Amino acid sequence: MLLTGTxxxxxxxxxxxxxxxxxxxxxxxxxxxxxxxxxxxxxETHSYDLLLPGFVGxxxxxxxxxxxxxxxxxxxxxxxxxxxxxxxxxxSAEEMEVAAKLGYLELIESGxxxxxxxxxxxxxxxxxxxxxxxxxxxxLGKVLMDQRTPDALREDTEAALAESEQLIETYxxxxxxxxxxxxxxxxxxxxxxxxxxxxRELADAYDGxxxxxxxxxxxxxxxxxxxxxGLRNIHWLDEVGLTGEDVVxxxxxxxxxxxxxxxxxxxxxxxxxxxxNMKLASGVAPVVDYLDRGINVALGNDGAPCNNTLDPLxxxxxxxxxxxxxxxxxxxxxARTVFEMATRNGxxxxxxxQLGALREGWRADVIGLTTDRTRxxxxxxxxxHLAFAAxxxxxxxxxxxxxxxxxxxxxxVVDAAAIRRRGREVGLGMDVSEERRAARRQKP
Numbered sequence: 001m002l003l004t005g006t007x008x009x010x011x012x013x014x015x016x017x018x019x020x021x022x023x024x025x026x027x028x029x030x031x032x033x034x035x036x037x038x039x040x041x042x043x044e045t046h047s048y049d050l051l052l053p054g055f056v057g058x059x060x061x062x063x064x065x066x067x068x069x070x071x072x073x074x075x076x077x078x079x080x081x082x083x084x085x086x087x088x089x090x091x092s093a094e095e096m097e098v099a100a101k102l103g104y105l106e107l108i109e110s111g112x113x114x115x116x117x118x119x120x121x122x123x124x125x126x127x128x129x130x131x132x133x134x135x136x137x138x139x140l141g142k143v144l145m146d147q148r149t150p151d152a153l154r155e156d157t158e159a160a161l162a163e164s165e166q167l168i169e170t171y172x173x174x175x176x177x178x179x180x181x182x183x184x185x186x187x188x189x190x191x192x193x194x195x196x197x198x199x200r201e202l203a204d205a206y207d208g209x210x211x212x213x214x215x216x217x218x219x220x221x222x223x224x225x226x227x228x229x230g231l232r233n234i235h236w237l238d239e240v241g242l243t244g245e246d247v248v249x250x251x252x253x254x255x256x257x258x259x260x261x262x263x264x265x266x267x268x269x270x271x272x273x274x275x276x277n278m279k280l281a282s283g284v285a286p287v288v289d290y291l292d293r294g295i296n297v298a299l300g301n302d303g304a305p306c307n308n309t310l311d312p313l314x315x316x317x318x319x320x321x322x323x324x325x326x327x328x329x330x331x332x333x334x335a336r337t338v339f340e341m342a343t344r345n346g347x348x349x350x351x352x353x354q355l356g357a358l359r360e361g362w363r364a365d366v367i368g369l370t371t372d373r374t375r376x377x378x379x380x381x382x383x384x385h386l387a388f389a390a391x392x393x394x395x396x397x398x399x400x401x402x403x404x405x406x407x408x409x410x411x412x413v414v415d416a417a418a419i420r421r422r423g424r425e426v427g428l429g430m431d432v433s434e435e436r437r438a439a440r441r442q443k444p
Contacts, residue, residue: 001021001022001043001044001045001046001402001404002019002020002021002022002036002037002040002043002044002045002046003019003020003021003022003045003046003047003048003051003366003368003397004018004019004020004033004037004045004046004047004048004051005018005019005047005048005049005050005051005368006018006049006050006051006382007019007020007030007051007358008050008051008052008053008339008358008382008383008386009030009357009358009359010053010340010343010344010356010357010358010359011336011337011339011340011343011344011383012336014382015030015031015032017032017033017034018030018031018032018033018051019031019032019033019036019037020051020358020366021036021040021043022364022366022399022402023402024364024402025176025363025364025401025402025403026361026362026363026364026402027358027359027360027361027362027363027364027366028360029360030358030359030360046368046397046407048368048369048370048396048397049368049369049370049371049372050368050369050370050371050382050386051358051366051367051368051369052111052343052358052366052367052368052369052386053343053344053355053356053357053358053365053366053367054111054112054113054114054137054343054365054366054367054398054399054400055110055111055112055113055114055312055313055342055343055346055367056112056113056114056115056116056298056299056342056343056345056346056347056349056350056355056356057107057112057114057115057116057117057299057300057301057310057312057346058116058248058250058269058271058272058298058299058300058341058345058346058349058350059116059118059212059248059250059251059271059273059298059300059301059302060103060107060112060115060116060117060118060300060301060302060303060310061103061117061118061119061302061303061304062099062100062102062103062104062107062115062117062119062127062130063088063091063096063099063100063103063119063120063127064084064087064088064099064103064303064304064305065099065100065102065103065106065303065304065310065423066087066091066095066098066099066102066304066423066426066427066430067083067084067087067303067304067305067427068304068305068308068427069305069308070083070087070305071083071084071305071306072279072308074280075218075220075280075281076217076218076220076221076280076282077218077220077221079280079305079306081150083305084303084305085149085150085153086150087305087430088120088121088122088153089121089150089152089153090152090430091120091122091123092123093122093123093126094126095426096120096122096123096126096127097123097126097127097129097130098419098422098423098426099423099426100119100126100127100130100131101130101133101134101414101419101423102419102420102423103117103304103310104130104131104134104136105134105411105414105416105419105420106309106310107136107310108134108135108136108398108405108406108411109392109393109395109398109406109411109416110310110311110312110313110392110393110395111312111313111367111369111392111395111398112136112310112312113136113137113365113367113398113399113400114136114137114138114139114346114347114350114352114355114365114400115136115137115138115139116138116139116182116210116212116248116271116298116300116346116349116350117131117138117139117140117141118141118143118184118186118212118214118250119140119141119142119143119184120142120143120153121142121143121144121145121153121155121160122153124140124141124142124143124167125167125170125171127140128140128167128170128171128174128179131175131178131179132174132175132178132179133413133414134405134413134414135175135178135400135401135403135405135413136178136400136405137178137179137352137355137365137400137401138178138179138180139179139180139181139182139210139212139350139351140171140179140180140181140182141164141167141181141182141183141184141212142160142163142164142167142184143184143185143186144160144161144164144183144184144185144186144191144195144199145160145185145186145190145191146160146190146191146192146194146195147190147191147192147195148189148190149186149190157192157194157195157198158198160195161195161198161199161202164183164184164202165202165205167181168181168202168206168209172206172208172209173208176401178400178401180208180209180210180350180351180352181206181209181210182203182209182210182211182212182248183199183200183202183203183209183210183211183212184199184211184212184213185199185211185213185242186213186214187213187214187215187217187221188213188215188221188225188228188229188233188236188237189221189224189225193240196237196240196241196242197240197241199211199213199241199242200240200241200242201241203246208351209246210246210247210248210350210351211242211246211247211248212247212248212250213237213242213247213248213249213250214249214250214251215233215234215237215249215250215251215252216233216234216249216251216252216253216254216255216259217250217251217252217253217254217277217280217282218253218254218280218282218283219254219283221233222254232255232256232258232259233254233255233259234249234252234255234259234262234263235258235259235262237249238262238266243262243263243266243268244266244267244268245266245267245268245269246351247266247268247269248268248269248270248271248298248349248350249263249268249269249270249271250270250271250273250300250302251270251271251272251273251276251277251282251285252270252272252285252290253277253282253283253284253285254283255286260286260289260290260293260295261293263290263293263295264293264294264295267296268295269295269296269297269298269348269349270285270290270295270296270297270298271297271298271299271300271346271349272285272287272297272298272299272300272319272341273299273300273301273302273315274299274315274318274319274322275301275302275306275307275309275314275315275318276301276302276303276306276307277322278318278322279306279307280306284322284323284326287319287323287333288323288327288332288333291337296345296348296349297341297345298341298342298345298346298348298349298350299312299315299316299319299338299341299342299345299346300315300346301315309392310392311391311392312342312392313386313387313390313391313392313394314391314392315342316335316338316339316341316342316386316387317338317387317388319333319338319341320333320334320335320337320338320387320388334383335381335383335384335386335387335388336383338387339383339386339387343356343357344356344357363401364399364400364401364402365399365400365401366397366399367395367397367398367399368395368396368397368398369390369394369395369396369397370394370396371385371394373394375389376389376390376394396408396409
């Protein structure tokens with residue numbers, strides 16, 4: 001296939017009249033359109049205004065998609081224990097599959113080709129199968145929770161780890177290695193020391209398995225962890241083995257100097273979720289400081305109940321503007337930086353090599369955008385447009401590993417209308433009443 005348009009190779013390189021040649025699952029060539037069109041004249045050709053590497057969602061909750069709008073204007077722990085956990089506990093296996101498909105569909109439609117996905121305690125296999133069916137690339141994990149959680153979600157520690165290992169055996173490297181596993185404790189508040197240490201032991205037992213959890217999202221959380229352990233959250237995670245190059249920590253809003261030094265020293269990845277942090281009033285993550293220290297910072301949407309969209313372009317805009325107002329400095333977090341966070345940094349966090357840029361020999365994860373929008377006139381600078389004007393529905397083409405998932409705005413791999421219809425039926429049929437929440441509520 002020959003893809004033509006303005007090619008954004010990475011955060012440093014733009015080819016104005018360019019082309020990308022795809023052979024199988026890899027990029028065969030990137031260069032000037034005129035030269036490549038002549039050299040590869042026999043290729044099927046598709047043209048889009050902008051061609052980019054697929055975005056990487058560094059922290060998402062696909063299976064929370066059915067909860068969009070049920071928990072607005074709520075603080076984190078209330079949001080989690082009064083709304084989201086009861087919703088997750090109520091979902092049947094079929095409903096969990098519907099939720100996952102809805103989430104992956106939204107990601108594909110808005111240009112996210114890879115996600116690091118924090119599932120739920122039960123029915124994780126349905127999400128793995130859904131990811132395989134839709135063709136998205138992902139690092140997925142069943143959630144571990146063995147304390148401070150509604151009874152329907154609390155598990156025996158050893159049983160939960162054993163189920164995780166079974167999922168690793170089944171799905172790590174599945175679907176032509178598009179799907180990999182991350183051992184996924186929810187966060188230190190809801191996991192015992194045995195659970196957290198067990199997560200590290202399990203990840204170490206398998207090559208390429210990562211660890212994905214939440215950390216230091218708001219002050220109530222870190223106060224709870226410190227009361228339990230006598231340590232700040234990041235120090236506690238380090239104590240039980242949950243730092244390092246194979247660890248992705250979502251949020252990291254409230255960290256002190258010693259914790260930031262530890263994140264840098266251990267090579268731990270951080271995922272910034274600006275819209276979620278703003279909506280839940282959790283705070284402003286010190287992203288500029290993290291990047292200055294050499295900490296790899298990816299970009300994530302979090303989940304539909306705290307965002308309420310999985311649009312990566314909206315997240316780029318929020319990430320840039322939030323740092324500018326926090327620092328009172330318009331020069332920080334420029335467009336190219338947030339683009340790097342949404343692509344190459346996310347690929348590093350996910351553990352996929354040769355991903356996050358359009359380069360010869362790299363994985364053919366490519367998206368195409370239209371600029372046939374009034375808000376795209378004129379495009380003086382591509383990165384400025386992407387960070388501050390583009391929307392997810394500008395994405396018209398999505399390719400993963402050389403397979404076309406969406407072309408000309410139409411999803412090719414599944415019946416998108418049927419997924420939306422079923423999502424609407426299940427979502428509007430859920431019991432989200434106060435009585436239902438009160439019956440399940442159990443906060444730290």
